[in-house]
Amino acid sequence: MKKNIAVKIDDLTVAYNYKPVLWDIDLEIPEGVLMAIVGPNGAGKSTLIKSILGILKPIAGSVTIYNKPYKKQRSLVAYVPQKGSVDWDFPTTALDVVMMGTYGSLGWIKRPGQKEKKAALEALEKVGMLPFKSRQISQLSGGQQQRIFLARALVQNASIYFMDEPFQGVDATTEIAIINILKELRKARKTVIVVHHDLQTVPEYFDWVTFLNVKKIATGPVKDIFNDDNLTKTYGINYKVSIQE
Amino acid sequence: MLGSFAVLRKQSLLGDAISHAALPGIAIAFLITGAKDSNTLLLGALVSGLIGTFWIRGIIKKTHLKSDTALGLILSLFFGFGMLLLTFIQKQPNANQAGLDKYLFGQAATLLESDVWLMAIVTSVCLFVLLLFWKEFKILLFDADYTKTLGFNTKFIDILITTFIVLAIVLGLQTVGVVLMSAMLLAPAAAARQWTNSLGMMVFLAALFGAFSGVFGTAISASQNNLSTGPVIVIVAGIFVIFSFIFSPSRGLLFKQIRFIKNRRDLQLHKTLAFMYNIAETHDDISHPHAIKILNNFQGFTKGTLQKLADKNYVTIKGSNWSLTNEGFKTASNLYNQQTKSHE
Numbered sequence: 121m122k123k124n125i126a127v128k129i130d131d132l133t134v135a136y137n138y139k140p141v142l143w144d145i146d147l148e149i150p151e152g153v154l155m156a157i158v159g160p161n162g163a164g165k166s167t168l169i170k171s172i173l174g175i176l177k178p179i180a181g182s183v184t185i186y187n188k189p190y191k192k193q194r195s196l197v198a199y200v201p202q203k204g205s206v207d208w209d210f211p212t213t214a215l216d217v218v219m220m221g222t223y224g225s226l227g228w229i230k231r232p233g234q235k236e237k238k239a240a241l242e243a244l245e246k247v248g249m250l251p252f253k254s255r256q257i258s259q260l261s262g263g264q265q266q267r268i269f270l271a272r273a274l275v276q277n278a279s280i281y282f283m284d285e286p287f288q289g290v291d292a293t294t295e296i297a298i299i300n301i302l303k304e305l306r307k308a309r310k311t312v313i314v315v316h317h318d319l320q321t322v323p324e325y326f327d328w329v330t331f332l333n334v335k336k337i338a339t340g341p342v343k344d345i346f347n348d349d350n351l352t353k354t355y356g357i358n359y360k361v362s363i364q365e
Numbered sequence: 366m367l368g369s370f371a372v373l374r375k376q377s378l379l380g381d382a383i384s385h386a387a388l389p390g391i392a393i394a395f396l397i398t399g400a401k402d403s404n405t406l407l408l409g410a411l412v413s414g415l416i417g418t419f420w421i422r423g424i425i426k427k428t429h430l431k432s433d434t435a436l437g438l439i440l441s442l443f444f445g446f447g448m449l450l451l452t453f454i455q456k457q458p459n460a461n462q463a464g465l466d467k468y469l470f471g472q473a474a475t476l477l478e479s480d481v482w483l484m485a486i487v488t489s490v491c492l493f494v495l496l497l498f499w500k501e502f503k504i505l506l507f508d509a510d511y512t513k514t515l516g517f518n519t520k521f522i523d524i525l526i527t528t529f530i531v532l533a534i535v536l537g538l539q540t541v542g543v544v545l546m547s548a549m550l551l552a553p554a555a556a557a558r559q560w561t562n563s564l565g566m567m568v569f570l571a572a573l574f575g576a577f578s579g580v581f582g583t584a585i586s587a588s589q590n591n592l593s594t595g596p597v598i599v600i601v602a603g604i605f606v607i608f609s610f611i612f613s614p615s616r617g618l619l620f621k622q623i624r625f626i627k628n629r630r631d632l633q634l635h636k637t638l639a640f641m642y643n644i645a646e647t648h649d650d651i652s653h654p655h656a657i658k659i660l661n662n663f664q665g666f667t668k669g670t671l672q673k674l675a676d677k678n679y680v681t682i683k684g685s686n687w688s689l690t691n692e693g694f695k696t697a698s699n700l701y702n703q704q705t706k707s708h709e
Contacts, residue, residue, distance in 0.1 A: 174513065175514065197514065223501075229500075229501075
């Protein structure tokens with residue numbers, strides 16, 4: 121069975137000043153996978169996502185989404201940034217933040233209306249945050265803030281989701297809630313790409329994995345390539361994980 | 366009003382830098398035209414203010430300097446240059462030069478009707494643009510990267526906001542002056558932030574506070590001799606800020622302290638009640654009387670708390686014995702469950 125390629129990256133190189141952060145990355149992400157990007161700190165995991173999304177400007181390389189340049193396919197892509205990247209003391213409510221997910225399809229100047237509000241409320245419901253819709257965002261816990269970010273991406277109703285460490289600093293309940301939503305997305309043939317830190321949970325949560333450390337080390341199905349050999353190549357030390365059979 | 370955006374962008378000092386950067390523009394405009402027409406001078410201020418701002422942004426982007434360093438650098442550089450030009454102008458044999466230094470500290474009395482009209486027009490344009498791009502401004506302030514992924518041209522929005530901040534500052538220069546202008550921009554916004562958790566309300570309140578400080582400040586300085594308007598306006602705005610810091614219901618210091626004390630008292634009561642609940646639970650009859658003495662072992666117990674519990678009808682006291690009422694038992698068990706729940 122040949123799968124459609126959702127995201128294709130060619131020769132992507134990114135550098136801060138002179139130091140390369142990503143070096144000549146070629147990557148094909150098939151449609152409908154739930155993929156983890158793993159690698160040590162400073163391996164360029166977040167940078168990879170940000171370059172795909174055009175937030176950072178690569179020195180070289182190209183990104184295509186379903187065979188077209190990313191810029192033409194923005195509406196197919198949703199992004200969940202790291203929770204720590206924004207100021208949560210910003211004067212706004214949970215519902216307001218989720219509504220921001222609709223701004224892209226609205227375009228310039230047009231205001232969100234009833235339809236957008238309904239979509240935002242549905243997304244809040246999905247992540248179990250409906251009771252908190254009017255809550256000031258600074259008064260949400262870390263896990264709740266993460267769910268709000270997830271809801272904001274869900275509202276976009278995209279085909280491909282990029283998430284930057286969605287499990288960072290959240291408790292077990294939230295982690296399970298989030299992973300269930302991601303698995304639902306996969307069931308709906310969506311492609312989900314997650315920067316992930318906890319190696320132990322990779323085989324349990326994901327079906328596809330990319331090892332990254334400035335260069336791409338390996339990419340493929342978890343059951344084929346998630347092994348001590350690749351982990352050692354990526355992390356540089358002898359790494360042993362007990363993969364649950 | 367626009368100050369709200371500066372505060373939320375954590376670029377509060379930007380206003381200060383812009384207003385100082387405007388000074389050489391005023392001086393140069395005067396040198397070129399040789400006249401004191403306020404429109405030309407303000408145009409000069411606008412141009413040099415914008416140049417200063419974009420230099421600051423350039424420095425932050427291209428070098429590894431922190432934004433406060435860049436701001437401080439540009440601020441003192443432009444201000445020094447402006448002062449140099451001012452002294453140079455003062456030595457010139459031009460009768461017009463007197464009064465140019467009013468831009469340093471501002472002088473509302475020198476405002477002409479045409480100046481006021483100009484302010485009104487620019488303000489309404491600002492207001493219009495603000496309402497038009499409200500959604501874009503809001504999302505950019507909250508999460509710039511995300512805004513970019515939605516396909517918005519973040520650079521354009523950013524330049525739009527910055528330009529309007531510069532415009533607002535330049536217009537205020539005549540009234541409040543270079544040195545105090547940033548207070549005028551930020552004080553109303555800082556005060557407004559204390560009262561509300563909604564961006565719309567914050568911008569509205571900031572505008573209101575700003576207008577009030579202007580009116581009150583002018584009134585006070587007009588009723589007293591020898592009080593210049595600009596500083597009085599800024600002081601009035603400052604009083605708004607202090608008042609807001611202390612008295613705002615959700616973020617104010619006063620209510621925070623009151624809430625803290627009240628919480629501590631409540632907790633003491635709850636602890637005592639929970640202790641009683643544990644004792645009462647061991648008996649079939651929850652209202653079985655117990656000696657007050659056994660509570661003495663319990664930390665945090667005082668006669669006062671016992672009396673308060675009795676007042677709330679959670680406990681009845683008979684001589685040296687107490688017993689839990691039905692209501693007290695219910696409340697205590699609720700407390701207990703809540704606590705174990707929140708630990709999950």
